Amino acid sequence: MLLQISALLVACVLGLICHLYKVNFSFWKKYRNVPSVRGQIFCSNLKDIILFRTNFGFALREVYEDPKFANSSVVGVYGLYKPSLLIRDPELIKSILIKDFDRFCNRYSKPDVHTDPIAAKSIFFGDYKLWKEMRSKFSPMFSSGKLKSMFPLLMSVGANMSDHMARQGQVFCMEVKDVCARFTTDVIATTIFGFSSDSLKNPEEKMHIEIRKLGLFDLQRALQVVIIFFAPKLVRLFGAKLFEKNCQEYLVASLQQIIQEREVGGRIRNDLIDIIIKLKQEASFEGPKDLASFMETMYSQAIVFLAAGYETSATTMSFALFELAKQPEVQEKLRKEILGAFKDTSGELSYESFNSMEYLEMIVNETLRMYPPVPILERKHGKAEEGISQPYSLMPYCDYALPEGMPIYIPIFGLHYDEKYWPNPWQFRPERFSSDNKNSINPMTYLPFGNGPHNCVGNRLGLMQTKCGLMHILKNHKVRMGDRTMKQLDFDPKAFVLQLKGGMNLEFVRDDMCDNELLE
Numbered sequence: 001m002l003l004q005i006s007a008l009l010v011a012c013v014l015g016l017i018c019h020l021y022k023v024n025f026s027f028w029k030k031y032r033n034v035p036s037v038r039g040q041i042f043c044s045n046l047k048d049i050i051l052f053r054t055n056f057g058f059a060l061r062e063v064y065e066d067p068k069f070a071n072s073s074v075v076g077v078y079g080l081y082k083p084s085l086l087i088r089d090p091e092l093i094k095s096i097l098i099k100d101f102d103r104f105c106n107r108y109s110k111p112d113v114h115t116d117p118i119a120a121k122s123i124f125f126g127d128y129k130l131w132k133e134m135r136s137k138f139s140p141m142f143s144s145g146k147l148k149s150m151f152p153l154l155m156s157v158g159a160n161m162s163d164h165m166a167r168q169g170q171v172f173c174m175e176v177k178d179v180c181a182r183f184t185t186d187v188i189a190t191t192i193f194g195f196s197s198d199s200l201k202n203p204e205e206k207m208h209i210e211i212r213k214l215g216l217f218d219l220q221r222a223l224q225v226v227i228i229f230f231a232p233k234l235v236r237l238f239g240a241k242l243f244e245k246n247c248q249e250y251l252v253a254s255l256q257q258i259i260q261e262r263e264v265g266g267r268i269r270n271d272l273i274d275i276i277i278k279l280k281q282e283a284s285f286e287g288p289k290d291l292a293s294f295m296e297t298m299y300s301q302a303i304v305f306l307a308a309g310y311e312t313s314a315t316t317m318s319f320a321l322f323e324l325a326k327q328p329e330v331q332e333k334l335r336k337e338i339l340g341a342f343k344d345t346s347g348e349l350s351y352e353s354f355n356s357m358e359y360l361e362m363i364v365n366e367t368l369r370m371y372p373p374v375p376i377l378e379r380k381h382g383k384a385e386e387g388i389s390q391p392y393s394l395m396p397y398c399d400y401a402l403p404e405g406m407p408i409y410i411p412i413f414g415l416h417y418d419e420k421y422w423p424n425p426w427q428f429r430p431e432r433f434s435s436d437n438k439n440s441i442n443p444m445t446y447l448p449f450g451n452g453p454h455n456c457v458g459n460r461l462g463l464m465q466t467k468c469g470l471m472h473i474l475k476n477h478k479v480r481m482g483d484r485t486m487k488q489l490d491f492d493p494k495a496f497v498l499q500l501k502g503g504m505n506l507e508f509v510r511d512d513m514c515d516n517e518l519l520e
């Protein structure tokens with residue numbers, strides 16, 4: 001009996017695979033006008049994907065760079081099982097992200113609102129109506145005025161970073177991704193949660209450990225993320241969740257406690273907690289269930305801000321340090337600029353002089369070109385129930401009309417290395433972003449923060465914390481390649497964002513440039 005059931009199950013699975021290949025993976029063959037890849041799962045070698053030897057971001061870059069498609073505006077590809085479209089042409093990218101946003105206002109990825117409400121109700125994944133409401137309520141948190149008021153908080157976390165560096169001795173090797181992540185976790189914790197911490201001094205701090213789990217991708221989490229992003233219809237079946245259960249519970253409980261303390265104490269801190277309390281006061285609730293659902297939506301935003309906010313900037317900081325270690329002359333020029341900014345303000349760096357460090361900004365921009373932490377953007381063509389009744393014609397780019405619900409992918413990684421837009425793309429050249437050059441950059445070929453109404457809402461905080469962290473590391477230290485520095489970067493295909501396998505070890509030499517000069 002058992003044998004018969006097993007045989008039936010195997011036959012069903014095989015039948016399903018055959019059906020998938022017949023129906024789904026032959027989809028693009030029907031449309032001769034659309035250049036397309038061969039029908040294979042993930043448009044790459046299935047074995048490599050299942051064994052996590054590559055991931056979708058890297059696979060799409062290969063498709064983008066395939067000489068066969070060099071003159072194509074679009075390429076028909078396949079997600080896990082779904083026919084999808086890769087967009088190569090910058091003008092068409094502009095139409096999708098900005099001009100025709102009303103047709104592409106949702107992402108294809110989707111957690112399940114019943115089993116994973118904290119992820120599903122977030123500004124990142126929420127459907128248009130919820131997204132619009134959350135975006136308008138929380139965007140003011142990143143206004144120029146708010147960023148200016150956050151600056152002293154960042155500088156105080158930066159001072160912890162300088163102290164941490166000073167404690168390490170004269171010459172030392174450091175795993176920079178970990179240190180940078182501790183720095184950005186503290187920044188996000190203080191600016192968003194209103195929770196001051198020094199995880200550089202106290203790495204065992206519970207809050208820090210739990211927040212860091214948001215950026216960890218073990219095999220189980222990697223699989224769940226793949227399902228949420230590429231097979232959202234299967235999310236419920238597999239019970240895929242974006243965040244690890246204990247971590248999510250801990251963060252929700254902490255938020256409840258912080259909000260309660262703030263409500264009782266009445267302290268104003270100009271952070272996300274203040275916004276949540278204000279929204280709660282302004283809203284009216286039909287009962288405890290309504291209030292609980294509202295608060296769930298608020299916790300959802302806070303946790304997504306945490307997840308989106310610390311890992312991306314820490315990654316950018318560590319790749320910037322890697323490039324600076326390789327190019328001592330670029331590093332020297334940057335360190336002189338940092339010294340100049342501190343000297344001009346007698347050591348008490350102001351927000352204005354911080355923002356006037358042009359070379360630092362150029363270095364961060366170039367780092368984000370070479371190492372975009374999020375390697376692809378994704379959207380979904382609208383559905384009939386969302387009011388989209390007509391297919392979306394791709395003319396004059398391609399004689400094809402997008403059907404409802406089709407996933408769209410924009411290969412940031414591919415665009416950032418395209419020689420057409422970036423001569424010698426493998427070279428780290430901050431000058432590409434100098435005031436003379438940056439105006440000639442087509443914004444649709446440089447998308448580290450996405451673009452359009454769904455772009456990264458925290459982009460300016462991301463840049464500010466990346467620059468602040470680098471400044472505090474380099475103020476009194478030089479960075480260089482050490483014996484333990486990997487010569488060839490080895491990216492972790494399990495991570496949905498750009499991450500290195502085994503971190504990044506770099507060597508630091510203390511030289512007290514800033515402190516000595518300021519004492520003179």
Ligand code: HEM
Nearest residue numbers: 124308309312313374448449450451454455456457458462
């Ligand atoms: C270097 C740092 C960062 C990078 C490279 C980055 C990159 C991105 C990218 C590529 C997207 C998708 C945009 C799109 O689909 O068009 C995104 C979305 C988002 N990011 Fe960031 N991010 C960074 C920092 C931050 C920070 C500091 C926060 C908040 C504290 C944040 C919060 C978000 C949120 C909430 C979204 C979803 C926005 C929406 O869908 O409306 N990010 N980010």
